[in-house]
Amino acid sequence: MRLDRTLVVAKKTLRSLRHDRRTVAFVVLVPLLMIALFGYTFGGELKDVKVSIVDLDQGVLGNSLGKAISNDLANSSTLMIMEHYGPGQANASKADAAIGQVKDGKVWAAVVFEEGFSASVLEAIFNMTHGLPVEQAPIKVYLDSSNPNIAQAVSQEVQAAMQRVLVNQYHLVSPIVLDSEQVYGKGAEFIDFFAPGVMGLAAMMVTFMLSIVSFVHERSSFTLERVLTSPISEGEFVAGYALAFGLVGLAQSLVILTTAVLLFDVRIVGSPILVLLVIFLLAVGMQGLGFLLSSRAKSEFQAIQFLPLVLFPSILLAGVFWPLEAVPALLRPISNFIPLTYAVDACRSIMIRGWGIEKVWPSMLILTLFAAAMLALSAYGLKKRG
Amino acid sequence: MDDDGPVIETKGLRKEFPGLVAVDSLDLRVARGTLYGLIGPNGSGKTTAIKVIVGLMRASAGEARVLGERVPLRTNRHRLGYMPQDIAIYPDLTVRENLEFFAGLYSIPKPRIGSRTEEVLKVVDLLDRKDGLVSQLSGGMRHRVSLACALVHDPEVLFLDEPTVGIDPELRVGFWRFFQDLKSKGKTIVLTTHYMDEAVRCDVVGMMRGGRLIAEGTPSSLMTQTGRGNLEDAFLEFAGRVVA
Numbered sequence A: 001m002r003l004d005r006t007l008v009v010a011k012k013t014l015r016s017l018r019h020d021r022r023t024v025a026f027v028v029l030v031p032l033l034m035i036a037l038f039g040y041t042f043g044g045e046l047k048d049v050k051v052s053i054v055d056l057d058q059g060v061l062g063n064s065l066g067k068a069i070s071n072d073l074a075n076s077s078t079l080m081i082m083e084h085y086g087p088g089q090a091n092a093s094k095a096d097a098a099i100g101q102v103k104d105g106k107v108w109a110a111v112v113f114e115e116g117f118s119a120s121v122l123e124a125i126f127n128m129t130h131g132l133p134v135e136q137a138p139i140k141v142y143l144d145s146s147n148p149n150i151a152q153a154v155s156q157e158v159q160a161a162m163q164r165v166l167v168n169q170y171h172l173v174s175p176i177v178l179d180s181e182q183v184y185g186k187g188a189e190f191i192d193f194f195a196p197g198v199m200g201l202a203a204m205m206v207t208f209m210l211s212i213v214s215f216v217h218e219r220s221s222f223t224l225e226r227v228l229t230s231p232i233s234e235g236e237f238v239a240g241y242a243l244a245f246g247l248v249g250l251a252q253s254l255v256i257l258t259t260a261v262l263l264f265d266v267r268i269v270g271s272p273i274l275v276l277l278v279i280f281l282l283a284v285g286m287q288g289l290g291f292l293l294s295s296r297a298k299s300e301f302q303a304i305q306f307l308p309l310v311l312f313p314s315i316l317l318a319g320v321f322w323p324l325e326a327v328p329a330l331l332r333p334i335s336n337f338i339p340l341t342y343a344v345d346a347c348r349s350i351m352i353r354g355w356g357i358e359k360v361w362p363s364m365l366i367l368t369l370f371a372a373a374m375l376a377l378s379a380y381g382l383k384k385r386g
Numbered sequence B: 001m002d003d004d005g006p007v008i009e010t011k012g013l014r015k016e017f018p019g020l021v022a023v024d025s026l027d028l029r030v031a032r033g034t035l036y037g038l039i040g041p042n043g044s045g046k047t048t049a050i051k052v053i054v055g056l057m058r059a060s061a062g063e064a065r066v067l068g069e070r071v072p073l074r075t076n077r078h079r080l081g082y083m084p085q086d087i088a089i090y091p092d093l094t095v096r097e098n099l100e101f102f103a104g105l106y107s108i109p110k111p112r113i114g115s116r117t118e119e120v121l122k123v124v125d126l127l128d129r130k131d132g133l134v135s136q137l138s139g140g141m142r143h144r145v146s147l148a149c150a151l152v153h154d155p156e157v158l159f160l161d162e163p164t165v166g167i168d169p170e171l172r173v174g175f176w177r178f179f180q181d182l183k184s185k186g187k188t189i190v191l192t193t194h195y196m197d198e199a200v201r202c203d204v205v206g207m208m209r210g211g212r213l214i215a216e217g218t219p220s221s222l223m224t225q226t227g228r229g230n231l232e233d234a235f236l237e238f239a240g241r242v243v244a
């Protein structure tokens, strides 16, 4: 193994990328576009979800819980109250009208407080404190659940409002307190969760594509033949490409990290260098895979057909946008065979939990083994030809 | 190394493709300082023979030696130059970058790469285009770059597969002067050609047909053997004898 020849190949590969402006744009802009697009799409919080309130609550001794909760909801930035039928004007037909609005898609939810709402809440509180059977308080939320995210947000808002009112007015605190302390990721937002994923995805996508196309080119233009008559060994050649595309992956990660930090305020708790190292390993492995697959392709067109085959499982099953826990058990074993899974897991742990190499080494080891196996197989495949 | 024996030697070399014998019992001996011309019709096995000898394809039977070492070469690769029949250069690199790359593969020291690049570019008359992208060159110019890349490390043994195809007549004359020049410096050249006026200028001509070497000798001896005044007719005569 001679390093100088490996460097010569790496230099050549980077040079030929540089001369192709579109490729440079592809390498830099794809990750930029991905992080920006995903950041704006998923990063935003729900705002101004349209709901209507029908408050039929008569109250107890002039004190209406329905009114208090309604007022609280009106202050929520998540919700936008379209219609608010107060106790004076509200009647059963108003409730039907509000439900109709949900059915027509004019509002996402109708929140209805029944006539005896305050009374039954107080009764429930009394029964609870005296060890008597408790009946459910009749607060009704008619939801359009066609969008689960929105439906869940509305339910949570209503429950939270009720809690607040009970605490304020009756100094009542639910006996069960979910005392969750955030061990990691204090104040973490969704973008913090998926920025590492998008970074890995972009790096693997671009390096895989570039390498598969480069190698088909290298074969079909016979430059590979010429190279292989020179003193360079198959291993040195493969290593040169790996180095070049590893660096491409690094450059992309830098773009993504910078964008994520500057534009979306993504925090990196752990070492950015370690993150880059993980991406480098992933990029090297993926270019190796691209090399291997390209030897099975006779044209660039055939080679491109491998793309969805590799890309889709990675997008869906590697934990980029949702956690692995959300992957059906049947498909979970596949996740374990996707390199991106380990890269995303490692990057996430470094960036959000602030883990160091002493904790993420298992993922990095797997990525290293993957990269080494791909390179070895590529070099072996080159030796075997003819 | 066995520097007194033939620089290139094959014994019973055979290359089969599925359902086809491309090279059949090929026995070649090329001495140092020889300009050897392989001629023969399309598909006669010239390119395949060269690819086996330079180690790009495995022989199905027989053996080949270059500079005394059995192919595929390990220790002598740096002494060998190969120009494929197809233009084998990187279109998205400049002419100079292509040359620097191939020179780099042979571990030529940096300062020497610069001077060698200039030298071979002068031979192929592309000094003025050295910083242009190959993809923007004409077909013939690319062919010239491809030749330059085979020369850049100053190899002792050169395999040139149709080096003058698509080259204008003026430059072709220049090429042949250069080949003669290399030869006089003790380099050994094996080239293929379809131009009989080029074949006549070789020291030894090997005629291939159907994967076999049907005749070999100096151009004049081949012509006297057949009593023909030119190589083309001589070839047809030999081909007829094989069939008969």
Ligand SMILES: Nc1ncnc2c1ncn2[C@@H]1O[C@H](COP(=O)(O)OP(=O)(O)OP(=O)(O)O)[C@@H](O)[C@H]1O
Pocket: B017, B018, B020, B021, B022, B040, B041, B042, B043, B044, B045, B046, B047, B048, B049, B085
């Ligand atoms: N990779 C391959 N797979 C199958 N058959 C091949 C392959 N390469 C060459 N052949 C066949 O081997 C035979 C010899 O081809 P070769 O390229 O050596 O001929 P050639 O003498 O160089 O012809 P030309 O003058 O056209 O360059 C042809 O019949 C060709 O179709």
Ligand SMILES: [Mg+2]
Pocket: B046, B047, B048, B085, B161
């Ligand atoms: Mg040929």
